[in-house]
Amino acid sequence: MTVPVTRRRLPLRRRAPDPVRPAVAPLLAAHRAAYPGADEAALLRGYEVAERLHRDQRRKSGAPYITHPLAVAMILAEMGMDTTTLVAALLHDTVEDTPYTLGEVRSDFGERVAVLVDGVTKLDGKRWGERAEAETFRKILLAAADDLRVLVIKLADRLHNLRTLGFQPPHKRARIAKASHELLVPFAERLGIHVLKREMDDLAFAAADPAAHAATERAVTLALRGAPAAFAPARRLVRASLAEHGVTGRVEIRPSHLYAVHRALDGDVTGLRPCEAARLLLVVDGAEQECYVALGAVHAAMHPIPGQVRDFIALPKYNMYRSLHTRVITPDGDPIEVIIRSRDMHPVAEYGIVAHIRSAPDEATSTVAGRRDLVWLSRLLAWQSGVPSAEFLDGLRADLAEGSVAVFTPTGEVITLPDGATALDFAYALGAATGGHCIGALVNGRLVPLSAELRSGNVVEVLTDPEGVPSEEWLSFAVTAPARVHVQRWLARRRAEEAAETGRGRLARALAGRVDLLSAEAHGDSLAVARALGYADVDQLYAAVGSGALDLADLLPRFKRS
CATH class of the missing domain: 3.10.20.30 (Beta-grasp domain)
Known part of the structure; x- marks a missing residue:
């Protein structure tokens, strides 16, 4: 009798879970929502490289360092930025904080990612000293001229740092908040990225003045509780009037962000009313002409306040923002602001340049060249060249002033x-x-x-x-950086020319009867002396004599007797 052999079935070996995918899954999902056919492999590879390089590093909070670049990439993904930008965001601190080189970025991920990572990489503070901050901003601006996504990544980077600012010591919190309000928030405003600007504003406000921020937050929260009831009559009138005028769209209450309320009321938020904490937003379904019909409908429904209509459709802001603004009196006697825009205008009003990049994700859309809506950046790039670090940073703050x-x-x-x-x-x-x-x-x-x-x-x-020529007096009323820089340069050149003329005269008189200075200049002897003493040309040599920086007694023996 043959006994059948029973084969024991071995249990199936379960595949080890991929440790990368759970961490990066939300990023992949957010990016897939904006770009259904996106290259997920590139994002996974970018995350794997960044995680490996930052593995032994920690944030001030104690969290693994990789949580920061991952959060920055998530901010950008939620705004709908492209794959290249997200990969660069994941890698944005690797060249600065790890042995990974820019050449390796270029080899592993391509030229565009390398350009973006290089653009946001800070300069070495040990090498550049006090000039590091100014020269880093200059570097970012020059990189942004080639690809605006550099600035967008930098803004997302600062937003996440502001979100985690509570783990920094007080002096550093104050410094970062001040720099954010002076430089980064204005860049978000100039690029029209209001979704970033509003949150950065409020986070920097909380760090700079915690007591005022807390008071404003309490007042705004309380005021917004009453907003639905306070705005209900105005919304009802507006909807009815829009229907009579044949306009469709949505009418919603739009809360103002905390820092805007604080500034508008000079910090006095006692008894804050709903009309001071929020506005009405009308997003109409039709073309821009419908916005003007909607404006007439609003004015037909409620009494407009004279002189309070601002037309940013016919005359867009420098940051591409287009809307109509008006102020009206509600049935309860409260003044409220009403903002009117079309559906096409709304993404640009919220996301600015990001909306343009998102709608046409090619490299040409991301450059400054040819964009009349970014002429402010072209002017900034024009005046910054050759300006010393300290003056550049002061000029940048002035140029970006609100x-x-x-x-x-x-x-x-x-x-x-x-x-x-x-x-x-x-x-x-x-x-x-x-x-x-x-x-x-x-x-x-x-x-x-x-x-x-x-x-x-x-x-x-x-x-x-x-x-006509510039005058020293002009500096007393020149406000913009381009004006001040050009006036200062011209005055410096004039002073140098006057000093050179004075110095040449002194040298000619001292050499009289021994050396013919004109002949020495013609034969190159004067230039040779200038170069030997470290001056680029004879004018610099003469200017040093004229200003007293170079003593004639040290100079005369260098000229051979004719």
Whole structure:
């Protein structure tokens, strides 16, 4: 009898779980929602490299360092940024904080990722010293001229650092909050990325002034509880009026962010009302013409406050923002702000340049060249060249200062300038040559001095004279960095020329009867002396003599007797 052999079935070996996918799964899901056919392999590889390189590093909170680049990439994914940007975000600290080199980034992930990582990599503080911060910002700006995604990554990086700022010591919290309000938040505003600006504003506010932030948060929370009831009559009237005018769309209550409320009320938030903590937002379904019909409908429903209509559709802001703003009186007698925009305008109003990059994700969309809506950045890049670090940072803060006026050239071109800008600033905004030879201006047809302060809507014509030159007095009313930098450069050149002329005269007199200075210059002897002493040319040598930096007694023996 044959006994059948029973084969024992071995249990199936379970595949070891992939430790990477759970950590990066939310990022993949967010990116897939915006780009269904995205290259997930590139993101997984970027995460794996970043996690391996940062494995032994910790954040101040004690969390693994990889949580930071992963969070930065998640912020960008939620805004709908492309795969290249997300990979660069995952790797953005590797070159700065690990042995990984830029060449390795380029080899492993390609040229574009390497450009973005290099753009956001800070300069070595030990090597650059006090100049490191200024030169890092200059580097970021120059990189952003080639690819605006550098600035977008930098903003997301700062947002996450602000979210985790509580783990930093108090002095560092204050410094980061100040730098954020002075430099990073204005960049978010200039690029129109208001979803980042609002949160960065509030987080920096909380770090800079915790007591004021807490008071504002309590007041706004309380006011917003009453907002649905307070805004209900206005919403009902607006909806009815929109229907009568044949306009469809949504009408919603839009809370203001905390820092905006704090600034608008100069910190006095006692008894804050719903109309001070929120606005009405109308997003109409039709084209931009429907926005103007909606404006008429709002004014038909409630009494408009005279002089409070601002048209950012016909005249968009420098950051691509387009909407109509008006203020009206509600049936309860409260003044409220109403914002009107189309569905097409809404993504740009929230995401600014990101919306443009997202709608056309090619490299041309991410560059400054040819974008009239980013002319402010082109001007910033133009004046920064050659400016010393300290002056550059001060100029950058001034250039990015909040508030702006929009003025027109006689041909209708819009020039955006900061609040308080003068006719001189306008002249330099047209170009260094125009500014350097200006002698006055016509504002709305009336002759005004160069110190005249401009208002939005002014039509300005600059008057020039080929013989006109900058004056020391101009620095007392030049507001913009381009104007101040160009005036200072011209004055420095003039002082150098005067010093060189004085120094040459002194040297010629001291050499008289022994050496013919004109002949020495013609034969290159003067240049040889200048180079031997470390000066680039004879004018620098003469200027040193004229200013007293170089003693004639040390110089005369170097000239051979004719």
